[in-house]
Amino acid sequence: MAKNTFRQPERIAKQKKQRRQLRLASWLNDFIGLDRLFGEDNAWPIRNIDRILWVTLLLIVYIGLNHNAERLVRRIQRTKTQVDELRAQSTVLEADYNRSGKQSELAKHVAALGLTDSQKPPHKLVVKANEH
Template identity: 85%
Template sequence: MAKNTFREPERIPKQKKQRRRLKLASWLNDFIGLDRLFGEDNAWPIRHIDRILWITFLLIVYIGLNHNAERLVRRIQRTKTQVDELRSQYTVLNADFMKSGKQSEITKRVAGLGLSDSQTPPHKIVVKSDEH
């Protein structure tokens, strides 16, 4: 009888993956000449230009949102100030209106017309039902 053994897999040497050349990186390298800027042997910025541009875009969006939030906070503060001013104006006008409706204030205003309060108390008029 044969003995069971594990078969050793054949070792295939791994081939290095060829990095695909990014169109954007090659275009920028051709247009701007980044290899001259960073040197022929230092290709790190050229290889990672897509990530650098993505982070730059995210930073611009972040800065824009931050400016928008600050503008919104300033607008809210300005509106709160206006609401407080209008509330105080309402309180003053409401107090003046309530004061002007009092009998003593009305008497002062109509005194110039020659009108005055009656000094005798009012009396009750009684009408009998058969007189009606």
């Protein structure tokens, strides 16, 4: 007595039997001769060359991004150091500017020109309302 099974359409049965041909693997096999490199009986690397290349590409991108991030961190640290130095220099210049505006500092600078402060107090001018 025969065993009952479901009938599969012929198209689906043919698709299951045929393995998908990898264009990249077949091209590399033809160009480089990977079957000679790995041996005729060891076809695993040839069949999975697309996955191997994809993982390799991802690793290269990961390494590149890591180097870029490290370079960016070094640049940020260098910029922070420069900003701190410029801030300190700005504070010193501002303090010098504020100090140079005081009367005692101005008197020191104009003494070289021969100018001195007057020793008499200022006098008040009085103008009468009808004189102007």
